[in-house]
Amino acid sequence: MKSGSNLERVILSGNPAVTAELGPPMSADGSEIRHKAKLLKGFCDAANITDCQTAVVRISSIAGAVIALQEGLEPVMQMTCRDRNRIAIQADLLGAHALGLRNCLCIAGDHQKFSAAGKLKGHPGAKNVYDVDTCQLVGILKKMRDEGLQQGGDKLEVPPRFFIGASWTPGGEPLDFRPVNLKKKIDAGADFIQTQGIYDIDIFRSQMEKIRAMGLHERAAILGGIIVPRTAMMLKYMDSSVAGVSVPKSLIERMAKAKERAGDDKKKAKEYQEEEGIKIAVELIHQVLETPGVKGVHIQAIEWESAIEKIVKSAGLYPRPVFE
Amino acid sequence: MIVGSQKPFDEIWEMIQSFKKILVLGCNTCVAVCHAGGSKEAEILSEMIKVKAKQMSHSIDVNSMSVMRQCENEYLDEFMDNIKSTDLVLSMACGVGVNFLSDKINAVPVYPALNTSFYGGVPKEGLFIELCAGCGNCILHLTGGICPIARCSKSLMNGPCGGTDKGKCEVSKDIDCAWFLIVERMKLLGALEKLYDVQPPRDWSTSFHGGPRKISLEHIKAYEEQQGGQIR
Amino acid sequence: MVIQEQTYRPYGYEIKEKRPFSPCRSACPVNTDVQAYIALISTGRYNEAFEVIRSVNPIASACSYICHHPCEQACRRCSIDEPLAIRHLKRFALEKASGYRRSKRRILKNTQGKNIAIIGSGPSGLTVANDLADLGYGVTIYEKHLALGGMLASAIPPYRLPREALQEDIDDILSKGVKAILNCQVGKDISLNEIIQKNDAVVIAVGLSQSRSLNIPNIDSDGVLLAIPFLTSVVFNRGVKIGKNVLVIGGGNVAIDVARTARRLGSNVEMVCLESAEEMPAWKWEIEEAMEEGIKIRNRWGPNAVIKEDEKVKELEVIKVLSVFDKQGKFNPSFDKNVKDIIQADTIIITIGQMSDNSFAKDSPLKIEGGRFSWDPNTQMTNHPSVFITGEVVTGPGSAIAAVASGHKTAHAVHLFLQGQLKPGLLPNFEKEKIEQIPEEIKGKIKPQSRLKILHLEPAIRCQTFDHFERGYDEESALKEAGRCRGCGGGAIVDSSRCMACLTCKRVCPYGAPIVKAYSEIRPEFCQACGLCVSECPAQAISMVSYDVREIRDNMPVTIGILNPDRKIPVIAGFFCTHHVGVKGFQVPDNIRVIPLSCVSRLDVLDILKAFQCGADKVAILKCPEDSCKYESVNTRFSLRLSRAKKLLQMLSIQPEKIVVLSELEVGELGDNHFFK
Known part of the structure; x- marks a missing residue:
């Protein structure tokens, strides 16, 4: 085993893996992480602790991951290329490992421009780093773990042993380059892949066909991304505004009908849509898991961690395997 | 060429208003091309200052002139008497010119009238776009002539991030995704496979991250070392 | 012409000298900077326009009426619609500036302490007088008639040239201190030798004052007149008598003058000439104006004999012309003597050309060979070192303005001679390279604007008077007409030491004039002098040849x-x-x-x-x-x-x-x- 993490064990066992996501708060108080960890614990194999997603300042991924660990939830720490140069990245990785973290997802990170959105002012004037990109970051982790060397070549007395993750946007443009993109991340050393949210199963399946032809599904565990829809509006927004995500009309209509059914009752509208959203998520989980080459799902219930239990149970993925 | 744009007039006025004798000095090369700091703009700015001074009942003696390039001694030399006999030089050169001139005259303040922005191309009249970051280690042969350092918002070197949408960057719909362009260009060139290899972390010491840079022509440097002095 | 410090120079003069001239300027025998004065007119700067005109042309007012305006024939607008009415604009400007012009007249001192005599006061003689007076010489003109101006005064009918206009030109010259001895026939009233003796230099500017006659039977009949004596008699009101039916022999400009003068004396006038309508040497517009006045023209007939009755002219027998020019293009008419016709006339006026009257030089040191003075075109000098010669007497028949050009050369020659510096190759050369025609590709971008009509008196009215028949432009018309000028040669010019080849001018220019390589060069044949590029140039490297952009x-x-x-x-x-x-x-x-x-x-x-x-x-x-x-x-x-x-x-x-x-x-x-x- 590369890392000995629970996630790695689940994948090695051949069971479909389930990961979830936990967003740390914009607060110096870690209790919210503890609360969310409790909601997720037992319903997933590991949960991503996001690294200042949308470039908004929050409790750092490493600190959040340690809190989750204390609560008995295995974390997947995230490391973006946006905020640290290779020195800070490697130092943080060593520290994270020392604190008991074993999974790390390498991502580019949302541009700082996105931090100013809605009511948030964010830090659009921040300097970004991008000393290394995602592929290179993956390579750094692998080099540290497998060769015991820093990127610069200096030796590490005790190498950090991370289960290395990377993201993939199967529906992103240019479509025909996306498999190459994935291959480069796997070549660089990614052990598991969490994909961008999948709604259009046809696009995902056709991309997976190419992945299988390239044998990539055997070199890394691909976990299909499921973003749980909560409202019809959200689906429409995801379709029109989230890069690499397209939502079939039929799904948007289903959510819209659920809303209509409630008439003017706003409370009911929310309830019906959430019910329908969970149903859709479960269907998508099935479709994704039925796709050859897929080793699990990455379920994101954004600011709705309480839904995970119901989804995982409805999808027949409960209970989660336990290892001694 | 170097692209810049004029600072807001109020900002300029704030910085210069306490001076009595001001020379607005245009630079007639790069920043003239981008209509920010050439002879013409220097004269316009000088007129603006005159109007403002009149409005504020300040007596300021403002003149404008321009040199071909403020970043070379020979172009500046013939005007140095003029330049030195003023209280303030308001330079309309890029930051290079402002630095160069400041170093050259020392005793007279040289203030910037421009914000220097980037190395750009001119796809059409009135449009200037950033195409190179001057990172000192060119890989354009690998990326279809499109620089991911300068033109990708994240300077990614191994392909697009997940934020690409309809060929545009996640930062703005007005920004082309450099990697989208690179992939398309490489397909056209029949060289897509050049993108398959993982580019290792790069050496940024050739860029600004190695500290201020200097390039000397090897043969001249060698000669000077041998002779123990500057060539003339 | 001698360039002097006080000589008025329009903006951009030096630059213009080094570049191809506008076609109008190049076509002008004295290179009048037409573009410059039209531009000045168009901004209401009439006095400066006058200065530009007068600086090269001492008979500007006369020219503004009678010039054959080669400038207009060369105007680049010809390929778009019609040429600019340059001559008429000149008249407008001169009239507008007349007060200024008079106020500028000053007597000039004989600073050189040398005296020059000029024999003849036509355009060339006046020009020599003007230029030499400007240079500080004492000048005396000997004129056989009672008025200065040569043919302008003694032959050109007043309906073409009002004498007040001519007088403005003459007053300019006389005001400088030039002495004029009128009614003085050299060779009779004073000998040429005496003049040579009394002066440091002498200039012969006698023109072609004698009409040629024909060698056909009965040419000496009563009622056969020669053109110049006829015109002179009319001009000076000497009571010339002509019949009811006048026949003018000849097809040149003087023939037209004669015909139209005769018409104004109340006769029916017919012209007969060797040439076809197209071949006639007279200017087209003159022919048209004559025909409007009821003058008939018989083309391609040659005079064969005068038929008389009681010593008086009765008819002219004419024979058919086969061709006027031979294969080499030389004047060499051939006739079919079998095809004859008879034209009735009680007066015949022969207008087939002029020659010089050299009799004044009898017993002088001047050599005459084959009826012509011997002279050196490189120095304008005759065989006698202090005697120079100028104008049509040596150049042959031509225009008034061509005689002015000759006068400038001669004045320059005299000046160099008196300074001991006369050598061949130093005289001014008015042959200048010109800007090419408007390129085809931009013709579509030049809006046609029709020429503002020059109004004439009705033919029926003008036939009854010697008053000038053409009405001047009012200010509105003049400014509009001046606005038609495309400013050829006055356009944009790049200072290559400031240009950094940014391409702005190329992007701005609607006519594709700039070519940008190491620096921008603006092609004058394309440039329309709009000036758009000037204010766009970020390096302020572009200026305009013809006006000060600052x-x-x-x-x-x-x-x-x-x-x-x-x-x-x-x-x-x-x-x-x-x-x-x-x-x-x-x-x-x-x-x-x-x-x-x-x-x-x-x-x-x-x-x-x-x-x-x-x-x-x-x-x-x-x-x-x-x-x-x-x-x-x-x-x-x-x-x-x-x-x-x-x-x-x-x-x-x-x-x-x-x-x-x-x-x-x-x-x-x-x-x-x-x-x-």
Whole structure:
């Protein structure tokens, strides 16, 4: 085993893996992480602790991951290329490992421009780093773990042993380059892949066909991304505004009908849509898991961690395997 | 060429208003091309200052002139008497010119009238776009002539991030995704496979991250070392 | 012509000298800078226009009536619509500037201490007198008639050249201190030898004063007249008698003068000439005007014999012309003697050309070979070192302005001779390279604008009088006509030491004139002198050959003037496109400081800023409506500049509403418009 993490064990066992996501708060108080960890614990194999997603300042991924660990939830720490140069990245990785973290997802990170959105002012004037990109970051982790060397070549007395993750946007443009993109991340050393949210199963399946032809599904565990829809509006927004995500009309209509059914009752509208959203998520989980080459799902219930239990149970993925 | 744009007039006025004798000095090369700091703009700015001074009942003696390039001694030399006999030089050169001139005259303040922005191309009249970051280690042969350092918002070197949408960057719909362009260009060139290899972390010491840079022509440097002095 | 320090030089003179001339200027025998004076007329600067004209042409007024205007034939507008009415504009400018012109007359001292005699006072003689007086020589003219001017005074009928106009030219020259001895026939009243003896140099400028006659039977009959004596008698009112039916033999310009003069004496006039209508040497417009006046022309007939009755002319027998020119193109008529006709006439006037009368030089040292004075065209000198010769007596028949050119050369030669510096190759050369025709690819971008008609008296009325038959332009017409000029040769020029080849001019120019390599070069044959590129050039590397692009700004403090801080009425800088201002004759309310612009294409953002800087409260811009602007792209560039100017003003807390743009239709409201109050 590369890392000995629970996630790695689940994948090695051949069971479909389930990961979830936990967003740390914009607060110096870690209790919210503890609360969310409790909601997720037992319903997933590991949960991503996001690294200042949308470039908004929050409790750092490493600190959040340690809190989750204390609560008995295995974390997947995230490391973006946006905020640290290779020195800070490697130092943080060593520290994270020392604190008991074993999974790390390498991502580019949302541009700082996105931090100013809605009511948030964010830090659009921040300097970004991008000393290394995602592929290179993956390579750094692998080099540290497998060769015991820093990127610069200096030796590490005790190498950090991370289960290395990377993201993939199967529906992103240019479509025909996306498999190459994935291959480069796997070549660089990614052990598991969490994909961008999948709604259009046809696009995902056709991309997976190419992945299988390239044998990539055997070199890394691909976990299909499921973003749980909560409202019809959200689906429409995801379709029109989230890069690499397209939502079939039929799904948007289903959510819209659920809303209509409630008439003017706003409370009911929310309830019906959430019910329908969970149903859709479960269907998508099935479709994704039925796709050859897929080793699990990455379920994101954004600011709705309480839904995970119901989804995982409805999808027949409960209970989660336990290892001694 | 170097692209810049004029600072807001109020900002300029704030910085210069306490001076009595001001020379607005245009630079007639790069920043003239981008209509920010050439002879013409220097004269316009000088007129603006005159109007403002009149409005504020300040007596300021403002003149404008321009040199071909403020970043070379020979172009500046013939005007140095003029330049030195003023209280303030308001330079309309890029930051290079402002630095160069400041170093050259020392005793007279040289203030910037421009914000220097980037190395750009001119796809059409009135449009200037950033195409190179001057990172000192060119890989354009690998990326279809499109620089991911300068033109990708994240300077990614191994392909697009997940934020690409309809060929545009996640930062703005007005920004082309450099990697989208690179992939398309490489397909056209029949060289897509050049993108398959993982580019290792790069050496940024050739860029600004190695500290201020200097390039000397090897043969001249060698000669000077041998002779123990500057060539003339 | 001798360049002197005080000689007026229009803006850009030195640059123009080094570049190909505009075709109008190149075509002019004295290289009058037509473009320069037309441009000055178009901005209402008539006095300067006069200076440009007069600087090379001492008989400017005469030329403004009688010049055959080769400038117009060469005008590049010919390939678009019609040439500019250059001669007529010249007349307008000279009339407008007449007060100024008179005020400038000054007596010049004989600073050289040398005296020159000129024999003959035609265009060449007058020019020599003018130039040498300017150079500080004492000049005396000997004229056989009672008036100076040569043929201009003694032969050209007044309906073509009002004598008051000629007098303006002569007064200019006489005012310099030139002495004129009138009614003095050299060779009879004074000998040439005596003149040579008394003077440091002598210039023969006797022209071609004798009419040629014909060698056909009965040519000595009563009623057969020669052209020049006939015209002179009429001009000086010597009571010449002609019959009811006059036949003029000849097809040249003098023949037309004779015919039209005879017509004005009340006769029926017919012309007979060897040439076909197309071959006739007279100018087309002269022929047309003659025909309008009822003069008949018989082409391709040659005179064969005069038939007389009681010693008086009765008829002319003519024979058919087969050809006028031989295969080499030389004048060598051939006839079919079998085809004859008879033309009835009681007066026949022979107008087949002139020759010089050399009798005055009898017993002088001057050599005459084959009826011509021996001379050296490199030095204008005769065989006698101090005697020079000029004009048609040596060049042969030509135009008045060509004689002026000859006069300039000769004056220069005399001056060099008297300074001991005369050598071949030093005389002025008026043959100059010219700008090519308007390139095909841009013709479509030049809006046709028809030439403003020159009004003539009705033929029926003008036939009864020797009054001048052509009406001058009024100011409105003149400014409009001047506005048609494309400014050839006066356009944009790049200072290569400032140009960094940024391509702005190339992008801005609607006519594709700039070629940008190491630096921009603006091709004069393409350039329409709109001036758009000048204010766009970020390096200020472009200027205009024909006008000072900074003049408006430099003059702004004076234009705006000293202002009363308590003024109630706003002071407005009015940048007015002269294509319209002309219409109103610059008459605007007092609080508007008019700054005439030949098109807003020349209005710079800096000009607007400068107006405010000099204290103007507002700026009014008068421009042509979008579709009638003379130039391409002006509206786009103008609106870009306007919005830039407004942005700059906003930064200075000056409201953009302080600038108003008016088009032609609104001009009339100037006084009423609240903006101006």
